[in-house]
Amino acid sequence: MKRAGPDGAYFDCGPGPNGGTRPLIVICKLVRLLWEPRSDMKRDLCRAAAIAVSLLCFIPAAGARWRGIGPAALQASSTSETQIRALKVTILSTMLVGEATGIGEWGFSALVEADAHRILVDTGAHPETVLQNARDLNVDLSGVQEVILTHNHGDHVGGLLILRHEMMKRNPAALSVVHVAKGIFYSRPSVQGESNPMIAIRKEYEATGGRFIEHSDGADIFPGAWLTGPVPRKYPERNWSVSGKVQTPEGLVEDTIPEDQSLVLDTTQGLVVLTGCGHAGIVNILTYSTTRFPGHDVDAVIGGLHLFPATNEQLDWTGEEFRKFKVANLLGAHCTGIEAVYRLRQRAGLTRRTAVVGTVGATFTLDKGIVTGALAQ
Numbered sequence: 001m002k003r004a005g006p007d008g009a010y011f012d013c014g015p016g017p018n019g020g021t022r023p024l025i026v027i028c029k030l031v032r033l034l035w036e037p038r039s040d041m042k043r044d045l046c047r048a049a050a051i052a053v054s055l056l057c058f059i060p061a062a063g064a065r066w067r068g069i070g071p072a073a074l075q076a077s078s079t080s081e082t083q084i085r086a087l088k089v090t091i092l093s094t095m096l097v098g099e100a101t102g103i104g105e106w107g108f109s110a111l112v113e114a115d116a117h118r119i120l121v122d123t124g125a126h127p128e129t130v131l132q133n134a135r136d137l138n139v140d141l142s143g144v145q146e147v148i149l150t151h152n153h154g155d156h157v158g159g160l161l162i163l164r165h166e167m168m169k170r171n172p173a174a175l176s177v178v179h180v181a182k183g184i185f186y187s188r189p190s191v192q193g194e195s196n197p198m199i200a201i202r203k204e205y206e207a208t209g210g211r212f213i214e215h216s217d218g219a220d221i222f223p224g225a226w227l228t229g230p231v232p233r234k235y236p237e238r239n240w241s242v243s244g245k246v247q248t249p250e251g252l253v254e255d256t257i258p259e260d261q262s263l264v265l266d267t268t269q270g271l272v273v274l275t276g277c278g279h280a281g282i283v284n285i286l287t288y289s290t291t292r293f294p295g296h297d298v299d300a301v302i303g304g305l306h307l308f309p310a311t312n313e314q315l316d317w318t319g320e321e322f323r324k325f326k327v328a329n330l331l332g333a334h335c336t337g338i339e340a341v342y343r344l345r346q347r348a349g350l351t352r353r354t355a356v357v358g359t360v361g362a363t364f365t366l367d368k369g370i371v372t373g374a375l376a377q
Contacts, residue, residue, distance in 0.1 A: 082223035084114045084224035084266060085267070085366075086114070087113070087265060087365060087366050089110055089112055089331075090139060090362075091110050091358050091360060091363075092111055092133045092139065093107045093123075093125070094108055094358050094360055095334065096357060096373075096375065097360045097375070098361060099361065099375070101137065102137065102359075102361050103133055105125050105126055106155055107155040107159075107334065108277070109123050109129075112225075112274065114267075115224070117222045117223075119221075120175065121276065122148070122150055123158065124159040126158055126159070127159055128162060129158075131166060133361070137360075141174065142170040143171065144175060145173050145174065145177055148179045148180075148263055151261070151276060151279060152185075152188070152196050152197065153257075155334075156276050157197055157198060161201060164176070168209075172209070176209065177213060178205070179212075179215060179219075179221060180261075181214070181227075182229070182258075183257075184198050185202060186246050186248055187199065187247040188255060190245075215261070216229060218288075218292060224267065226292055228262050228263075228289065229261050231262070231280035234287055237281025237284060237314075239281050239282070239307065240255075240277075240306060241306070256279070257277075257280075262303075264289045264292065264293070266293055268366070269299045270297040271289055271293055271299060272298075273301050275301070278303070278304060282301065282318065283321045298325045300327075300329035300330070302330075302358070303332075304333055305340070307337050308338075308340055309337075310337070315340055315344060319343065319347020320347055322348035322350075323348055327348055328354060330345065330350060330355040331372075333357070334358070336358070353370070356372050356376055357372075359376045360373075
């Protein structure tokens with residue numbers, strides 16, 4: 001039932017859901033009782049009281065009724081609608097070649113093709129490695145506009161400039177946007193001088209018309225793709241070998257590669273996590289990823305994990321954590337380490353088919369899983 005209130009406004013005072021009384025009936029009664037002729041001052045005070053009581057009664061009730069469409073529900077709905085349905089990851093730079101095609105190097109690069117989106121993760125070490133491997137594998141990078149650089153090390157950023165110069169000959173927008181995390185441009189002083197290649201690369205890259213997007217937190221960069229930005233380090237994994245210093249706003253401190261970031265893809269089969277070196281620690285990365293995508297299993301971990309110098313105890317612990325995250329596939333490339341892949345395979349309960357050493361040209365898709373060269377099978 002609707003009843004007229006002051007100034008001709010109507011209030012719904014009828015029965016509520018499940019036979020209950022709607023919260024606004026309280027407001028209606030208050031308004032009728034208080035809206036009686038009296039002095040102006042009293043009337044104003046009564047109006048104020050009615051408004052205050054209205055808010056106290058209505059907001060909690062409304063909040064309870066609207067909980068189903070609150071932020072959590074909206075996120076769940078959005079996540080379901082934007083999940084990636086078709087995915088292909090192709091390794092363009094790593095140590096091994098699984099077949100005669102391609103050039104191996106101490107570096108990492110991978111092309112991600114997710115639904116209608118294509119993005120390059122890292123650019124290898126030597127200037128022309130990724131360029132040549134892409135040609136050998138018939139991978140056209142001229143239509144790729146965005147790049148992710150996981151951190152500042154030369155074996156991940158070395159190919160950026162030549163790739164930009166070569167691809168922009170065919171498409172000025174090719175590789176014109178680079179996503180980086182806060183800290184990648186911090187100075188790394190050493191006895192030989194500046195050891196951070198990104199400082200010089202930045203100037204030359206921007207001179208081509210390219211631009212950097214610096215992330216201080218996690219960010220959705222296209223539907224179903226979340227870039228972690230700097231990763232909180234809950235566990236002391238210390239997955240780095242460099243013993244240098246970095247000049248931060250707080251001063252000169254140990255270089256823990258604070259800008260290390262990963263790409264997390266929310267697919268219909270679970271999360272697919274791409275790392276460059278995983279200097280933040282793969283368990284820290286997975287832990288942080290599941291705060292963005294709670295309740296999602298991990299379908300694949302792809303890239304470098306910097307576990308080649310890890311002890312057996314560290315590898316066993318990591319493998320057990322993989323079990324908890326229900327990691328279904330591991331394509332361990334670059335600095336993961338060959339022995340490390342085998343030990344993780346054993347501890348995580350994976351198989352020769354689902355835990356493989358990454359090679360140039362190796363791919364991962366949602367329908368076929370890992371496909372790699374004969375050498376790594």
